[in-house]
Amino acid sequence: xxxxxxxxxxxxxxxxxxxxxxxxxxxxxxxxxxxxxxxxxxxxxxxxxxxxxxxxxxxxxxxxxxxxxxxxxxxxxxxxxxxxxxxxxxxxxxxxxxxxxxxxxxxxxxxxxxxxxxxxxxxxxxxxxxxxxxxxxxxxxxxxxxxxxxxxxxxxxxxxxxxxxxxxxxxxxxxxxxxxxxxxxxxxxxxxxxxxxxxxxxxxxxxxxxxxxxxxxxxxxxxxxxxxxxxxxxxxxxxxxxxxxxxxxxxxxxxxxxxxxxxxxxxxxxxxxxxxxxxxxxxxxxxxxxxxxxxxxxxxxxxxxxxxxxxxxxxxxxxxxxxxxxxxxxxxxxxxxxxxxxxxxxxxxxxxxxxxx
Amino acid sequence: xxxxxxxxxxxxxxxxxxxxxxxxxxxxxxxxxxxxxxxxxxxxxxxxxxxxxxxxxxxxxxxxxxxxxxxxxxxxxxxxxxxxxxxxxxxxxxxxxxxxxxxxxxxxxxxxxxxxxxxxxxxxxxxxxxxxxxxxxxxxxxxxxxxxxxxxxxxxxxxxxxxxxxxxxxxxxxxxxxxxxxxxxxxxxxxxxxxxxxxxxxxxxxxxxxxxxxxxxxxxxxxxxxxxxxxxxxxxxxxxxxxxxxxxxx
Numbered sequence: 001x002x003x004x005x006x007x008x009x010x011x012x013x014x015x016x017x018x019x020x021x022x023x024x025x026x027x028x029x030x031x032x033x034x035x036x037x038x039x040x041x042x043x044x045x046x047x048x049x050x051x052x053x054x055x056x057x058x059x060x061x062x063x064x065x066x067x068x069x070x071x072x073x074x075x076x077x078x079x080x081x082x083x084x085x086x087x088x089x090x091x092x093x094x095x096x097x098x099x100x101x102x103x104x105x106x107x108x109x110x111x112x113x114x115x116x117x118x119x120x121x122x123x124x125x126x127x128x129x130x131x132x133x134x135x136x137x138x139x140x141x142x143x144x145x146x147x148x149x150x151x152x153x154x155x156x157x158x159x160x161x162x163x164x165x166x167x168x169x170x171x172x173x174x175x176x177x178x179x180x181x182x183x184x185x186x187x188x189x190x191x192x193x194x195x196x197x198x199x200x201x202x203x204x205x206x207x208x209x210x211x212x213x214x215x216x217x218x219x220x221x222x223x224x225x226x227x228x229x230x231x232x233x234x235x236x237x238x239x240x241x242x243x244x245x246x247x248x249x250x251x252x253x254x255x256x257x258x259x260x261x262x263x264x265x266x267x268x269x270x271x272x273x274x275x276x277x278x279x280x281x282x283x284x285x286x287x288x289x290x291x292x293x294x295x296x297x298x299x300x301x302x303x304x305x306x307x308x309x310x311x312x313x314x315x316x317x318x319x320x321x322x323x324x325x326x327x328x329x330x331x332x333x334x335x336x337x338x339x340x341x342x343x344x345x346x347x348x349x350x351x352x353x354x355x356x357x
Numbered sequence: 358x359x360x361x362x363x364x365x366x367x368x369x370x371x372x373x374x375x376x377x378x379x380x381x382x383x384x385x386x387x388x389x390x391x392x393x394x395x396x397x398x399x400x401x402x403x404x405x406x407x408x409x410x411x412x413x414x415x416x417x418x419x420x421x422x423x424x425x426x427x428x429x430x431x432x433x434x435x436x437x438x439x440x441x442x443x444x445x446x447x448x449x450x451x452x453x454x455x456x457x458x459x460x461x462x463x464x465x466x467x468x469x470x471x472x473x474x475x476x477x478x479x480x481x482x483x484x485x486x487x488x489x490x491x492x493x494x495x496x497x498x499x500x501x502x503x504x505x506x507x508x509x510x511x512x513x514x515x516x517x518x519x520x521x522x523x524x525x526x527x528x529x530x531x532x533x534x535x536x537x538x539x540x541x542x543x544x545x546x547x548x549x550x551x552x553x554x555x556x557x558x559x560x561x562x563x564x565x566x567x568x569x570x571x572x573x574x575x576x577x578x579x580x581x582x583x584x585x586x587x588x589x590x591x592x593x594x595x596x597x598x599x600x601x602x603x604x605x606x607x
Contacts, residue, residue, distance in 0.1 A: 025435070060461050060464065063432045067433060070432075070435075070436060071436055093424075097423075198422055198436075199402070200399055200400045200401065200419070201418070202400065203399070210421070210422065212423060
């Protein structure tokens with residue numbers, strides 16, 4: 001089949017990718033700047049097979065996802081920062097019952113009601129579990145339209161593969177921007193074990209999907225099992241993009257929208273003789289520690305570029321064991337940095353000489 | 358010898374773990390019998406909440422999903438939308454459905470979701486140790502209303518079935534009790550009809566069952582039944598509160 005190229009808004013691309021990934025169920029609640037996801041699917045599902053509920057609130061939506069995921073069908077919800085806060089309770093339950101589902105967070109700025117501008121201030125919320133209890137969610141961070149499409153599809157596959165919630169962590173800039181995208185069809189969904197699903201006990205013993213552990217012994221056994229799964233995911237699913245890192249003396253570390261801006265910064269720096277490279281994490285959890293291992297000896301310093309007070313910088317320091325200095329350049333409250341601002345900050349932060357700069 | 362009474366095929370052989378005199382066991386047995394009689398045990402998915410009603414997942418022989426506090430109906434809706442030909446019921450206490458999960462109850466009914474909810478109303482939070490619920494009666498002493506529920510500061514009892522029966526999507530709403538054999542027979546009929554409504558695809562159905570909590574009420578099992586009759590029945594409207602024309606034809 002010939003590839004089709006279309007122009008859609010970022011949030012609509014997520015909806016289109018979900019349908020093509022075999023998602024038949026969506027439960028959501030409108031919130032800017034994520035609303036086009038629920039709007040797009042409201043228009044498309046009746047024509048293309050699928051069911052959608054505009055729930056009473058985000059809590060209702062996430063538990064509808066929980067119920068649908070228990071049956072083994074592909075399910076998604078989408079929201080934005082304050083809405084995702086409401087979903088955290090249900091995400092914790094979904095992690096405990098090990099349910100595959102995709103949760104889209106089109107980040108806006110917070111805390112509180114915040115504003116509608118792009119932000120990355122939900123990094124901790126996405127990567128630390130967010131809800132109560134000791135759990136992790138796989139977190140994918142696209143930086144352009146094609147990745148919104150591709151990573152949405154990947155998110156469903158990863159959710160199924162590891163029986164775990166997956167967060168597509170994007171922002172208001174990407175969600176609201178129109179860009180062309182290649183609509184790739186997935187010929188078939190990966191075969192995964194569905195022997196755990198609850199769909200009526202016809203011809204088999206009853207099944208129960210629940211997270212209550214009656215004894216401490218069962219509780220610890222559960223936590224150990226989940227821990228082993230998370231360790232396996234950490235080992236096998238780290239993803240990142242490298243950009244001019246081979247000879248890099250300085251590294252930018254940035255994801256999503258700012259990761260994209262940083263590419264221009266790298267090219268500008270290179271024109272001025274600065275050996276700058278970029279590591280763009282694609283999985284925010286598991287954080288791509290492996291990206292830094294072969295580079296760290298040759299690197300003099302790193303600058304994380306974030307739309308928050310400095311959240312990912314903690315993971316960079318952990319990943320590099322603080323072997324080299326790590327600094328932060330950030331904008332907040334919905335503001336985006338320019339490629340020049342980032343470069344100027346790099347030069348001043350590391351006192352780059354005229355020779356280097 | 359002819360066997361005239363036995364355990365329903367809808368129940369496992371796990372012994373009920375409820376306090377003496379609690380009527381959860383009676384209500385679960387009625388549901389199990391209905392599932393058996395309608396031949397839908399292996400086509401039904403139950404949703405259990407938190408609290409004493411949460412143990413339901415152990416006692417039934419059909420598939421079950423454990424939900425979080427108050428969220429059973431949202432979970433049930435997700436299941437039903439995913440597998441529309443399966444039967445879905447929630448088994449929830451009054452704390453679950455009339456306090457933390459009120460929004461889900463109202464909107465499940467408003468949307469006419471084709472699920473069945475069984476609400477067990479003992480006017481109290483049972484498992485957490487007898488705290489005040491929205492269903493606690495005026496003047497009733499609980500561990501968080503030690504001087505008696507004061508409607509000025511604590512509000513009035515919520516009659517959940519009455520509230521939900523006002524919504525067009527709720528096609529069958531009944532309030533029953535299990536305090537006597539006569540009431541138990543009526544309760545079973547209501548529960549059966551609630552499932553028949555779902556089988557026919559007519560919309561949301563709810564059966565509220567008045568229940569006892571001898572442990573937290575501080576009464577004997579027998580006195581609890583009398584207390585229910587004397588105090589709860591006058592406050593909560595009983596009987597079939599909502600039967601649409603289509604349901605009446607069933």
